[in-house]
Amino acid sequence: MSELSVPTSTAAQKRQVAPEPQEGTGGGLTISPSDIGERLWRIFTSMRTALILMLILAVLALIGTLVVQAPGGITADSQAYQAWLDSITPKYGGWTGPMDMLGLFSIFSSIWFKGITVLLTTSILACSVNRFKGLWKTAVHPRTKMTPVFYDRAPHSETIDASVATDAALADVTKTFRSHHYRTVVERDGEEIAVYADRFRWAPFGTLMAHISLVMILVGALVGGTWGFNNGDFAVPVGSTVEVGNGTGLAVKATAFNDSYYESGAPSDYAADLVLYKDGQQVAAQTVRVNQPLGYGDINFYQSFFGAATDISVRDASGAALFSQGVPLLYTAQNGTERVGQFLLPEQGLTVIVVSPASGEISEVIRAGQVQVEVYKTGDAAQPIATQVISQGQPVEMAGLTFTFDRERQFTGLIVAKDPGVPFVFGGAILLIVGLFLVFFFPSRRIWTRIVPGPAGSEVRVGATSRHDATFGPDFQKIVGEMKSSLVGTRGI
Numbered sequence: 001m002s003e004l005s006v007p008t009s010t011a012a013q014k015r016q017v018a019p020e021p022q023e024g025t026g027g028g029l030t031i032s033p034s035d036i037g038e039r040l041w042r043i044f045t046s047m048r049t050a051l052i053l054m055l056i057l058a059v060l061a062l063i064g065t066l067v068v069q070a071p072g073g074i075t076a077d078s079q080a081y082q083a084w085l086d087s088i089t090p091k092y093g094g095w096t097g098p099m100d101m102l103g104l105f106s107i108f109s110s111i112w113f114k115g116i117t118v119l120l121t122t123s124i125l126a127c128s129v130n131r132f133k134g135l136w137k138t139a140v141h142p143r144t145k146m147t148p149v150f151y152d153r154a155p156h157s158e159t160i161d162a163s164v165a166t167d168a169a170l171a172d173v174t175k176t177f178r179s180h181h182y183r184t185v186v187e188r189d190g191e192e193i194a195v196y197a198d199r200f201r202w203a204p205f206g207t208l209m210a211h212i213s214l215v216m217i218l219v220g221a222l223v224g225g226t227w228g229f230n231n232g233d234f235a236v237p238v239g240s241t242v243e244v245g246n247g248t249g250l251a252v253k254a255t256a257f258n259d260s261y262y263e264s265g266a267p268s269d270y271a272a273d274l275v276l277y278k279d280g281q282q283v284a285a286q287t288v289r290v291n292q293p294l295g296y297g298d299i300n301f302y303q304s305f306f307g308a309a310t311d312i313s314v315r316d317a318s319g320a321a322l323f324s325q326g327v328p329l330l331y332t333a334q335n336g337t338e339r340v341g342q343f344l345l346p347e348q349g350l351t352v353i354v355v356s357p358a359s360g361e362i363s364e365v366i367r368a369g370q371v372q373v374e375v376y377k378t379g380d381a382a383q384p385i386a387t388q389v390i391s392q393g394q395p396v397e398m399a400g401l402t403f404t405f406d407r408e409r410q411f412t413g414l415i416v417a418k419d420p421g422v423p424f425v426f427g428g429a430i431l432l433i434v435g436l437f438l439v440f441f442f443p444s445r446r447i448w449t450r451i452v453p454g455p456a457g458s459e460v461r462v463g464a465t466s467r468h469d470a471t472f473g474p475d476f477q478k479i480v481g482e483m484k485s486s487l488v489g490t491r492g493i
Contacts, residue, residue, distance in 0.1 A: 041126065044122055044123045044126035044127075045123075045126045045127050045130045046123075047127075049123050050120065050123045050124065050127065053116055053119055053120040053123055054120065056116050057113070057116050057117065057120060060107055060110075060112060060113050060116065061107075061108075063104060063107055064107035064108050064113075067099070067104050067105065067107065068088055068091070068105065069105060069106060069107065069108070070084060070105045070106050071084070071231045071232065071233045071234075075106055075109075080344060082378055082379045083342060083344055083351045083378060085100060085105075086351065086376070086379070086380075086381035087331065087342065087381075088105075089381055090334060108221075108225045109225045109226070113225065114222060114225065114226065117218050117221065117222045118222070120218060121215050121218045121219060121222075124211050124214055124215050124218075125215055127211065128208055128211045128212060128215075131207070131208060131211075132208060135204050135205055135208060138201070138204070139201045139202060139204070139205075142185060142196055142198065142201075142446070143196070144185050144186075144187040144194050144195075144196035144448075145187055145189065145192075145194040145196075145448075145450075146194070146448045146450065146463065148450070148461075150448065150463055151448075151450060151461040151462075151463040154463035154464060154465060155464070155465055155466065156463065156464040156465070156466065156472070156473065156476045157461070157462065157463040157464075158461070158462045158463075158480045159459065159460070159461050159462075160459070160460040160461075160462070160480070160483060160484055160487050160488065161454055161455070161456055161457075161459060161460075161488070162454065162456070162457050162458045162459070162460050162487035162488065163456050163457045163487065163488060164457045164458060164487060165453075165457055165458060166191065166193055166451050166452070166453055166458045168457075168458075169193075169451050169457070169458045169460055169487055170186065170193050170195065170451055172483065172486040172487055173195055173449055173451065173460065173483060173487075174186070174195065175486075176479060176482050176483050176486060177195070177197040177447070177479070179482075180199070180475075180478075180479055181199055182197040182198060182199045182445075182447070183197065183198055183199070183201065184196065184197045185197075191452060191453055192450065192451070192452050193450075193451040193452075194448070194449070194450055194451075195448070195449035195450075195451065196446070196447075196448055196449075197446070197447045197448075197449070198444065198445060198446045198447070199444070199445045200438075200442040200443065200444050200445065201444060202438075203438045203439060203442040203443060203444040204439075204444050205435075205438070206434070206435040206436065206437070206438030206439040206442075207435065207439060208435070209431050209432070209434060209435030209438070210431075210432055210435035210436060210439070212428075212431060212435075213428040213429070213430075213431035213432035213435060214428070214432070215428070216424045216425070216427055216428030216431060217424070217425050217428035217429070217432075219421070219424050219428075220421035220422065220423070220424030220425035220426075220428060221421060221425070222421070223420050223421035223424060224419040224420060224421030224422070224425075225421075227420050227421075228417070228418045228419040228420050228421060229246045229416075229417070229418050230415070230416075230417045230418075230419070231244075231415070231416045231417075232304065232415045233330060233413070234252075234301075234413070234414045234415065234416045235307075235309070235328035235330055235411045235412070235413050235414070236252050236253070236254040236272075236274075236328075236411060236412055236414065237254065237309035237311070237325065237326025237327070237328055237409055237410070237411040238254045238255070238256060238257050238309075238326070238409050238410050238411065238412070239253075239254070239255070239311075239326065239409065240253070240254065240309075240325040240326040241253040241277070241325075244299075244416055246418070248299060248418075249278055249279045250276060250277065250278055250296070250299065251276075251277045251280075252274055252275070252276055252277075252301065252414070253274070253275045253277070254272050254273065254274055254411070254412050255273045255274070255275060256272070256273040257270070257271070257272045257273070257306060257410045257411075257412050258270065258271055259271075259306060259410075269289070270289070270290075270303065270306055270412075271287050271288065271289045271303065272287070272288050272303060272306075272412035272414075273285075273286075273287050273288075274286060274287075274288050274294055274301065274412075276294065276296055276301075278296075283296060284296050288301060288302070288303045288412075288414070289303050290302070290303050290304075298418055298419070298420055298422075299416065299417070299418045300416075300417050300418075301414050301415075301416055302414060302415040302416075302417070303412065303413075303414060304413050304414055304415045305413035306410060306411065306412050306413055307328065307329060307330070307339070307410070307411055307413065308329050308339065308356065308359070308408060308409075308410060308411070309326040309327055309328045309329060309341070309408070309409050309410060309411040310326065310327050310329065310341065310354055310356060310371050310405060310406075310407075310408055310409075311324075311325065311326050311327075311405070311406035311407045311408075311409060312324075312325075312326075312327050312343070312352075312354060312371075312373075312403065312404070312405060312406065313403070313404040313406055314345065314352075314401055314402065314403055314404075315401065315402045315404075316400075316401055316402075317400060317401075322345055322347075322348070322401065323343060323345060326409055326411060327341040327342070327343050327354050328341050328411040328413070329341040329354065329356055330413075332358065333355065336358070337357065337358055337361040337363065338355050338356065338357060338358055338361070338363070338366075339355070339356050339357070339358045339359075340353060340354070340355050341353070341354045342354065344378065345401075346378075348401070349377060349378050350375055350376065350377065350378060350399065351375075351376045351377070351378045351381075352373060352374070352375055352376075352403075353373070353374040353375075353376065353384075354371055354372070354373055355371065355372040355373075355374065356371045356372070365389060366389055367389075369391060369392045370389050370390060370391050370392070370405070371389070371390055371405050372387065372388070372389045372390070373387070373388055373389075373390055373396075373398065373403055373405075374386070374387045375387070375398055375399045375401075385399055386398040386399045388403075390403060390404070390405045391405065392405050392406070392407065392408075393405070393406070443468075443469045443471075443472070445464070445466070445469070445472055445475070446464060446465075447462060447463070447464040447476070447479070448462070448463050448464065449461065449462050449463075450463075460483065460487060462476075462479075462480055462483065464476055
């Protein structure tokens with residue numbers, strides 16, 4: 001049998017079969033890092049990607065608005081967080097556990113929200129970088145010469161039969177553009193002269209500024225959600241000192257509270273005298289009203305609400321004090337006629353619920369000068385281990401401890417907020433306003449002109465495109481009209 005010969009022609013060489021994979025290298029398809037990078041770049045610069053991420057982020061924000069969110073900083077304390085979950089279990093029932101696992105009670109600090117924010121920020125940055133190249137080229141190195149077809153099809157187009165030579169026509173054209181504050185760029189190609197004119201060439205960067213502003217706002221939200229907190233249920237009974245937590249080392253004491261009302265019964269003013277401590281040392285004191293918050297560094301204390309509190313004392317069998325301070329009655333019971341507060345005894349693993357009739361309500365069980373105390377094992381809100389109605393000033397033994405209802409008093413409700421992302425959001429808002437101002441009030445305008453020799457001197461063709469600029473048409477006609485007066489008016493001289 002004769003051997004097959006290998007073709008040596010050039011055409012055959014181009015059709016050579018690829019070599020077989022060597023042993024140990026595998027025969028599968030390999031993708032280089034550059035291919036992966038290029039595919040990721042295409043994904044992140046896609047408008048579809050940005051829209052999908054925005055939609056997901058909007059859905060998460062909607063969930064965070066509709067679902068009760070845990071008070072700021074409470075998730076760091078497992079017992080306090082479990083007690084809070086127990087308090088909302090009647091509202092969500094068996095869904096409380098799964099919703100907690102998905103992070104729906106702290107959606108704005110969840111991995112889902114942060115992850116989508118990072119991806120959307122990356123997408124916007126990638127689109128901005130991709131768009132910057134084109135904007136820079138248009139502003140610095142514009143295309144000056146257009147084909148005759150452009151002038152035939154341009155939305156704004158005029159042809160002028162000038163009575164002067166091409167160089168004189170060039171002088172008149174550039175003079176007219178400059179009188180309207182247009183920059184001109186001239187390019188010669190043989191007998192053809194191309195004139196490019198533009199105004200507000202940097203204005204398109206306003207859209208880029210708007211994109212960057214969204215990035216700054218998203219970064220601000222991410223920074224605020226990661227390193228900030230917002231506790232809208234921070235209650236301080238008068239005479240009590242409550243720690244702010246969240247690693248701040250701060251504690252707030254309410255020394256007085258005053259409220260006044262209109263004749264209709266609506267509150268006209270309420271103010272709390274607060275003293276702020278840092279690691280046990282007083283650092284600030286101020287009377288706080290709704291529009292007069294107390295600020296310390298980047299933490300602000302806003303007056304928000306007020307209500308009734310009960311002073312409760314708890315001692316163990318040896319007489320040692322376990323708890324002695326006011327308990328704000330923050331919540332309304334499901335029956336709508338009772339106010340409820342709670343506190344923890346962490347060393348005993350107990351959660352204590354305090355119940356009192358709501359203002360104006362009468363209870364057959366809880367009389368004036370009494371509160372009902374319910375003791376639960378922390379994490380088990382199904383059944384109390386002890387329940388008793390306690391009269392003011394009369395110690396009662398429950399669950400091996402002694403409880404005393406000392407007195408009633410008021411509490412002031414504050415919003416305690418720390419948001420290190422505010423400078424980013426503020427800067428992004430300013431950048432967005434500036435960018436939109438540039439886009440809407442200084443629209444970029446570009447006009448091309450082609451000057452060639454004509455029968456009577458030269459032919460001047462002017463063309464332009466415009467998008468979302470209703471005022472450009474009259475401006476274009478005014479410029480062309482002045483050119484006609486200058487170029488045609490000299491005929492016969």
